[in-house]
Structures are given as structure tokens and as C-alpha cells.
Amino acid sequence: MITANMEFxxxxxxxxxxxxxxxxxxxxxxxFTENFINGRKLIYANCTYLPKLGITDFKDMQVISAxxxxxxxxxxxxxxxxxxxxxxDAMVLFLEQKSRTGERADKLIYQQFVDDWCQLK
Numbered sequence: 001m002i003t004a005n006m007e008f009x010x011x012x013x014x015x016x017x018x019x020x021x022x023x024x025x026x027x028x029x030x031x032f033t034e035n036f037i038n039g040r041k042l043i044y045a046n047c048t049y050l051p052k053l054g055i056t057d058f059k060d061m062q063v064i065s066a067x068x069x070x071x072x073x074x075x076x077x078x079x080x081x082x083x084x085x086x087x088x089d090a091m092v093l094f095l096e097q098k099s100r101t102g103e104r105a106d107k108l109i110y111q112q113f114v115d116d117w118c119q120l121k
Contacts, residue, residue: 006110008071009098011039023067028055040099042068043092090114 011019016037017029031053037045045053045068050061073091094113098105 006098008039008042011042013038015039016042019071020064023064025060025064028053028060028064031055040101040105043072043095043099090117093117 008019013033013036016039017032020026020028020032035053037053046065047058047061050056050064055061055064072095074089074095090113091110094108094110094117097113098108
């Protein structure tokens with residue numbers, strides 16, 4: 001699934017905190033702002049990373065991770081696959097590149113990334 005609107009990549013830490021509040025987790029706003037989680041870093045907000053931010057309630061972690069995946073347009077990880085050769089889709093790879101800082105990441109657009117990625121396959 002492709003996220004049509006990628007405005008979240010431009011979100012500040014406060015925008016992310018406001019989004020966390022909007023999905024019902026006001027108690028975690030400070031976890032995101034104090035750890036400087038902006039829109040680009042949001043791709044890393046999963047059940048592995050959330051405890052490092054201070055979010056340890058497992059049900060909350062599951063819901064937040066699912067909502068982040070939904071926002072990013074990423075399908076849920078398939079746990080039946082071999083960890084030796086995990087599948088990587090274009091959206092995940094694009095968001096990983098876009099999460100970085102710098103001129104190259106700023107100029108990166110999804111369609112060009114997909115075109116380049118398909119040529120490499």
C-alpha cells in the first residue's frame with residue numbers, strides 16, 4: 001500500500017506528540033518530545049524501539065506500532081518468513097532513506113526511489 005500523503009515526514013517532535021495524543025495516548029507525549037521523535041524518525045517506532053522511549057505497556061506498544069504502520073502505509077511484518085532473508089518492500093526502504101537527514105534525503109521522492117529500486121532488482 002502506498003501512502004498518498006507523506007506530510008508526516010515533515011512533522012516536528014511536537015506534531016508527532018500531537019498525533020500520539022490524537023490516537024489516545026496523551027500519557028506518552030513527553031516520551032516522543034523528550035526523545036526528539038519527529039516524522040522522519042517515526043518509522044522506527046515499533047515494539048522493539050518503543051521501550052527505549054519509555055513505553056513499556058505491551059498493549060499500548062502494539063496499538064502504537066499498528067497506528068504507525070498504518071500512517072506510513074506499511075503492512076504488518078509477517079512472522080512466518082525466514083529471518084535470514086527478510087522481504088523488503090519499496091515503501092519500507094524508501095522510508096528508511098527518508099528518515100535520514102541531509103540534502104539527499106530531503107530531495108528524495110517516492111516515485112523516483114521506486115524507479116531506481118526496480119532497476120536494481
